[in-house]
Amino acid sequence: MHKFTISLLLASLISLSSYADELRLQDNAPTRYTVVKGDTLWDISGRFLKDPWKWPQIWRMNKAEIKNPHWIYPGDVVVLDRSGAHPRLSLIKSASGHTVKLSPRIRGTAIDDTGIPPIPASAINAFISQPFVMEKGALDKAPRVLSAEEDRMELGAGDHAYATNDNTNTTNWKILRPGKALIDPDSKEVLGYEVEYLGEARTVVPGDPQRVLITAASQEIEANDRLKSADENYSFRYVPHAPSQPVNGKVISAYGGLAEAGQYATVVINKGARDGMEEGDVLAVYRNGGKADGITLPDSRSGLIMVYRVFDKVSYALVMQTTRPVNLLDFVRNP
Structure with a gap:
């Protein structure tokens, strides 16, 4: 019985440690943040989390809510609650003052809705209605x-x-x-x-x-x-999140035929719906380390991309963060 209790305690500590590693708050994370026009889910998440794509975890969103999210609107107040075992966010609606504990209320559907989009609409407005x-x-x-x-x-x-x-x-x-x-x-x-x-x-x-x-x-x-x-509409309903399965792919093209891409450029990766990719999937980009003096060097991480349109065999993604340009044949993996 004593061994069982110790084992259970260790398992709990490991679980808590794992959760803390997964959900890292910013050192200066605010207690409250009032949403303003021009914000994105990525921006707001980055105010609270060191890893913005972990937004669903701090909201305790399920998979259905990630795919078909509720909206946050300018004037709403996002509140960080540290009182429990794990931090979580809640929302005070600007109109009613009602607090939503699990996720923002559902409203709006399209990219031109006044709700806060997942990523800057201006960065992909020129691309989203094209068949690619x-x-x-x-x-x-x-x-x-x-x-x-x-x-x-x-x-x-x-x-x-x-x-x-x-x-x-x-x-x-x-x-x-x-x-x-x-x-x-x-x-x-x-x-x-x-x-x-x-x-x-x-x-x-x-x-x-x-x-x-x-x-x-x-x-x-x-x-x-x-x-x-040209009458087809493209919905912009998803939340940035980590892929639900391991991803090991490559950048195979950049929009406009460029050899390298900076922030908010569009790139194509060789993974699509048949590989389990979904809109909102966030991937880390790595540069091949190559060799020096016959020694294989480790791959180096150069940025983050977020998938915003998925086809059967390929996906289009926006470069969200980068320490150097994303190049053709760079690797993309789970963040």
Whole structure:
């Protein structure tokens, strides 16, 4: 019985120690913080925690709440409670003054909602509605640009053009171009094909062919570029969190064809839904240590990324923190 009690006590101490290691408060963590416009969940979490992606733990969120979170709004007060065995957060709503003990109340759904987003909306607003990755030939049957109204070879914002139609009554279009193949650096498997976003168009004279006005252009538009409905909305509902399974992947592309990426740049990793990746997963990025004088050097951690869009075989992530640029073929692992 005495041995059992000692074993139980040791197990409890180990458990508490493990929890303390997992959930580290900032040295100057405030007792209360009033949320202001422009805050993000990542920012607020970083005020209380040294590891911002552990936000769900201090809120005691379950997996369903991580995937479909409640919202915090400007004016709400986040309160740090240290009275129990473990620290936890609660929320005082600005309107009613009611304290929510487990998590913020549910309100809002979209990226343009007034609720506090998980990461800076401005950092990915230009990317989230774009299809990014498709299977080979996915755009083959999509409507296509035929020619400019004035027979010009290249088009830009303000130009009119003729295009085929798909009889879906769509009037707002994204203009796209099939891009490069994304290839796994280890298995050499083709993981999908990037799609270049060229701009936006609006139908001004329906029909087949239809007449469209190019309302925005990020680069020159040509005949045979494809049209896809721009009416799709992308929800921004998730909470930064550690992956629920081990991850060992690589950065295989950076948005815009860059060789390296800094804070708030978008990168592509070779892990997707089939590997268990989810929106909100936070990963650490490591640079290969290489060798010196024949000695293998340890990999060095260079930053954190957070997944914000998941496809079957790849995911898009935002560089959240970095001590140096994130490079192609850098490793991504659990934080």
